[in-house]
Structure formats: C-alpha cells, structure tokens
Amino acid sequence: MAVPAPLELAAVTKRYGATVAVDAIDLKIPAGTYCCLLGPSGCGKSSTLRMIAGHESVSEGDIVLGAANVTDLPPAQRGTAMMFQSYALFPHLSVLDNVAFPLKMRGIDKAARYAKAQDLLALVAMDRYAARLPAQLSGGQQQRVALARALITEPQILLLDEPLSALDPFLRVRMRAELKRLQRELGITFIHVTHGQEEALALADLMVLMNGGKIEQQGRPRDVFNAPRTEFVARFMGGHNVIRTPGGALGVRTDHLRLTPLDGAERLARVTEVEYQGAWVHVSLTGEDGGDLIALLPEAVFDAAPVTSGDRVGVGWDPAAAQPLA
Known part of the structure; x- marks a missing residue:
C-alpha cells in the first residue's frame, strides 16, 4: 500500500x-x-x-x-x-x-x-x-x-x-x-x-x-x-438534555439526570412515559418550563424508586456533569 x-x-x-x-x-x-x-x-x-x-x-x-x-x-x-x-x-x-x-x-x-x-x-x-x-x-x-x-x-x-x-x-x-x-x-x-x-x-x-x-x-x-460546545452538537449527537437556566443553556447527559423527591427539589417535572430497555429504563419527562427531558436510569436505580406516567418528580444533576452550551 x-x-x-x-x-x-x-x-x-x-x-x-x-x-x-x-x-x-x-x-x-x-x-x-x-x-x-x-x-x-x-x-x-x-x-x-x-x-x-x-x-x-x-x-x-x-x-x-x-x-x-x-x-x-x-x-x-x-x-x-x-x-x-x-x-x-x-x-x-x-x-x-x-x-x-x-x-x-x-x-x-x-x-x-x-x-x-x-x-x-x-x-x-x-x-x-x-x-x-x-x-x-x-x-x-x-x-x-x-x-x-x-x-x-x-x-x-x-x-x-x-x-x-x-x-x-x-x-x-x-x-x-x-x-x-x-x-x-x-x-x-x-x-x-x-x-x-x-x-x-x-x-x-x-x-x-x-x-x-x-x-x-x-x-x-x-x-x-x-463535551458538546453548542446546542446543535448536543441535540444532534443525542443522549443529552438541553436545559435552560438563567445563565444560559446547559447540556446534561441523559444518564446523568437524576430523579429526586419533590421535597426540596430545585426543579420539578412530570413523567410522560416510562420505557424498559433492559439494563436501562428510559424515563421521558416534561419540565415546568414545558421543555422535554429524558432520564436514562440503571434498572436497579429505577427499581429502588419506581415512577409511572403522570407522576410529579424532582430532577437534578451533578453540577460537574453539566456542559455550558453556546
């Protein structure tokens, strides 16, 4: 060659x-x-x-x-x-x-x-x-x-x-x-x-x-x-939530989004769909601002605190896992 x-x-x-x-x-x-x-x-x-x-x-x-x-x-x-x-x-x-x-x-x-x-x-x-x-x-x-x-x-x-x-x-x-x-x-x-x-x-x-x-x-x-740099990259690559904050947009991977109890939650969302995918459970949510969110939870994590369509939950993430987006 x-x-x-x-x-x-x-x-x-x-x-x-x-x-x-x-x-x-x-x-x-x-x-x-x-x-x-x-x-x-x-x-x-x-x-x-x-x-x-x-x-x-x-x-x-x-x-x-x-x-x-x-x-x-x-x-x-x-x-x-x-x-x-x-x-x-x-x-x-x-x-x-x-x-x-x-x-x-x-x-x-x-x-x-x-x-x-x-x-x-x-x-x-x-x-x-x-x-x-x-x-x-x-x-x-x-x-x-x-x-x-x-x-x-x-x-x-x-x-x-x-x-x-x-x-x-x-x-x-x-x-x-x-x-x-x-x-x-x-x-x-x-x-x-x-x-x-x-x-x-x-x-x-x-x-x-x-x-x-x-x-x-x-x-x-x-x-x-x-580390997507822009909203386009985060959305096109998939596997990311684009979350609006007062300081701008953040990219948070779907497997880094956590569901939390309502008490003390900074952000609230409603569960719209739950799909079992084997090792993972795909939870679709609508945030209070109307934006779509996805939490990809390990099966054991979901089983420890299961949710169903219509439930209100808190959502959160580790700040270190959030990527600022242009």
Missing part, C-alpha cells in the same frame, strides 16, 4: 450558484486517521468528500495531500480512491474483473492485475467468490468487492460515501467492525461520510460534525460526545 499522508483543507469553499454548500472550512487530518464527516442532510459533508476526491471543483481554498497541493488535479492523480454509496460495480464483469478494472485502465498486464486483485479479495474475505457476477452476491458481499476495487490503486486516502447505509442493521454493525479492522491493517487514512452518530462514534479517531456548510465541532468522538 501507499505511504499514508496527512490531508489539509485550507479555507475550502464550495458554491453552487448563489448557494454556499461548504463555507471556508479548515481541517487537518493526520496520516493514518479514521475520520468521519458527520451531520444532517445538506450540511456539506458529501460536497466536502467529493472535493477531496476531485469529483467536485473547489470554489475557493486549497486541498493539500502530503506536500502536494491537489486542488486542481484530476481524481486519478490525487492519491485518493472513492467507494461510492451505490458500490457502482459493473454487472457484466466477474468479481475478479471488477476489482482488477482500475489496473486494466492503467495498462497493467493481465497476470499482474489478477494477482493483485486476488490478494485484495483475500483481504476482504471474498477470494472464493472471484468468478461470480455482482448480481449473485449479497449487499454485504458487493460492498466488500467495491472496497477491494477502491484499494487496488494503493491510495493514500480511501474516501467512503455512506458505505453502510444500504445494509440491514445487523450487517451494518458487522461491516463497521470490518472497516475499522481494514483501516488499522492498511494504515492509510479513511474519510467516511455518515449521518449516523452511532456509526461515527464507533469508527472515528477524528469526528468532524458539520452544520450549514461549516464545521460545528471536531475532535475525538468521546470528547465531542462528552
């Missing part, structure tokens, strides 16, 4: 007419990082990925891979490879020929490209399916073939556009682990676009959360989840 290289986006902007899809973002991705671009539809994550790939032109700014400014280079000269959401396999070609195809386009002789394709099919545990056509494969198997084909050109960076979205939930979790294993083994940078918070938390070394064409917050997944 190619030597991994860092990637830097410097004030990168993408405009479609009067619409600004990506707004002067700065981003540094160290070599060998699994980076997830995360955010709601229309936030600019896919446009950013396509600009890195060279499939969209950059309106302003620079994309630097290693020591080379690749902003204006065609996709084949960038040292990147892209795995598309649809997999885009050729239906009339065998699995082996699909994987070998990029080397055929580079004029590599048949024996050499087949040998390399077989090696990559073995890497993704698809070597015994080499003679099959794509229509004879499951969705997860097609994804593995598309992954092998993207890797055959030995890219410094692999770009993945929502690669798990077409899979059923069970297979999605399995392929998630497979992607992480491959990235570790290969040592190259993966940049993975997703709208799934759980997917990004599980995979990323670096999480980049986008909103309205800008980077809202970036960092290690644990840091972004535990």
Whole structure:
C-alpha cells in the first residue's frame, strides 16, 4: 500500500450558484486517521468528500495531500480512491474483473492485475467468490468487492460515501467492525461520510460534525460526545438534555439526570412515559418550563424508586456533569 499522508483543507469553499454548500472550512487530518464527516442532510459533508476526491471543483481554498497541493488535479492523480454509496460495480464483469478494472485502465498486464486483485479479495474475505457476477452476491458481499476495487490503486486516502447505509442493521454493525479492522491493517487514512452518530462514534479517531456548510465541532468522538460546545452538537449527537437556566443553556447527559423527591427539589417535572430497555429504563419527562427531558436510569436505580406516567418528580444533576452550551 501507499505511504499514508496527512490531508489539509485550507479555507475550502464550495458554491453552487448563489448557494454556499461548504463555507471556508479548515481541517487537518493526520496520516493514518479514521475520520468521519458527520451531520444532517445538506450540511456539506458529501460536497466536502467529493472535493477531496476531485469529483467536485473547489470554489475557493486549497486541498493539500502530503506536500502536494491537489486542488486542481484530476481524481486519478490525487492519491485518493472513492467507494461510492451505490458500490457502482459493473454487472457484466466477474468479481475478479471488477476489482482488477482500475489496473486494466492503467495498462497493467493481465497476470499482474489478477494477482493483485486476488490478494485484495483475500483481504476482504471474498477470494472464493472471484468468478461470480455482482448480481449473485449479497449487499454485504458487493460492498466488500467495491472496497477491494477502491484499494487496488494503493491510495493514500480511501474516501467512503455512506458505505453502510444500504445494509440491514445487523450487517451494518458487522461491516463497521470490518472497516475499522481494514483501516488499522492498511494504515492509510479513511474519510467516511455518515449521518449516523452511532456509526461515527464507533469508527472515528477524528469526528468532524458539520452544520450549514461549516464545521460545528471536531475532535475525538468521546470528547465531542462528552463535551458538546453548542446546542446543535448536543441535540444532534443525542443522549443529552438541553436545559435552560438563567445563565444560559446547559447540556446534561441523559444518564446523568437524576430523579429526586419533590421535597426540596430545585426543579420539578412530570413523567410522560416510562420505557424498559433492559439494563436501562428510559424515563421521558416534561419540565415546568414545558421543555422535554429524558432520564436514562440503571434498572436497579429505577427499581429502588419506581415512577409511572403522570407522576410529579424532582430532577437534578451533578453540577460537574453539566456542559455550558453556546
């Protein structure tokens, strides 16, 4: 495989007419990082990925891979490879020929490209399916073939556009682990676009959360989840209550919200729903200010002081667990 290289986006902007899809973002991705671009539809994550790939032109700014400014280079000269959401396999070609195809386009002789394709099919545990056509494969198997084909050109960076979205939930979790294993083994940078918070938390070394064409917050997944800086981050990541106070908004994780007796409670709420979720009990509440709250309680804690829909309770939290939000 190619030597991994860092990637830097410097004030990168993408405009479609009067619409600004990506707004002067700065981003540094160290070599060998699994980076997830995360955010709601229309936030600019896919446009950013396509600009890195060279499939969209950059309106302003620079994309630097290693020591080379690749902003204006065609996709084949960038040292990147892209795995598309649809997999885009050729239906009339065998699995082996699909994987070998990029080397055929580079004029590599048949024996050499087949040998390399077989090696990559073995890497993704698809070597015994080499003679099959794509229509004879499951969705997860097609994804593995598309992954092998993207890797055959030995890219410094692999770009993945929502690669798990077409899979059923069970297979999605399995392929998630497979992607992480491959990235570790290969040592190259993966940049993975997703709208799934759980997917990004599980995979990323670096999480980049986008909103309205800008980077809202970036960092290690644990840091972004535990210390959201804005209301948008707290709400999008989930697992947080946004609580209004005289001093501004606070983010309190749902598993840090406590139910307390009414006597002496600083805040009151009414229970609206109780859902048993195994090890946890999910208690939905409406605060006195009308805001929605959630308390995620360990089963034993709930059982020690059970509540039901309609009950009035106090709510509280450890001040150290509250995160100020912009």
